[in-house]
Amino acid sequence: QVQLVESGGGVVQPGRSLRLSCAASGFTFSHYAMHWVRRAPGKGLEWVTAISSDGNNKNYADSVKGRFTISRDNSENTLNLQMNSLRVEDTAVYHCARGPPLYGSGKYSPFDSWGQGTLVTVSS
């Protein structure tokens, strides 16, 4: 059974940093691309970033490019999100998700497993 458990959320001031983690189990982590998707209060889901199965390729939404960095440790089955220069508008529940590969026809595939999410609140 696929399980994704996020951690690391909390309250942080604008301009500060936070690091999220996602522990994966129940599948061969190193075989899958992984994503972060967020949901801001009162808003819909927003794709944030993705990383290839081997960690060599990454993709970011324009809203976080240059501020957020996705990484993974396939030996520890862990996905990470380093968030720097946080803004009030980054306030959201952040979900990690097993999803489509970054390139090729597979990128049209769905996000088939999700974690429950961790809340990040950016406020002064």
Place this chain on the structure above:
Amino acid sequence: QSVLTQPPSVSGAPGQRVTISCFGSISNIGAGSDVHWYQQVPGTAPKLLLYANTNRPSGVPDRFSGSKSGTSASLAISGLQAEDEADYYCQSYDSTLSGWVFGGGTKLTVL
């Protein structure tokens, strides 16, 4: 503002049928990208409800069905049940943005 457009809310009585629309553009749905649908009960993880426009993952009742035409797609739920009350999202891939896009979500209320 989301790239894919959904109605903010829909409602229906138990047993009725409702549909949720999802409007995109020639950069995503109209470019041939598949549409997927997710169900999210607030406070829980989103759940894949339909994939590749019309397909149900194992365990999803056949009361849920999907269609796609041109630059839009729709989700239909028949025989509404109280447990269907949730937020529903459509999702596709956008070739102009080179990224994955979601609708703004539709809150389904079962009256």
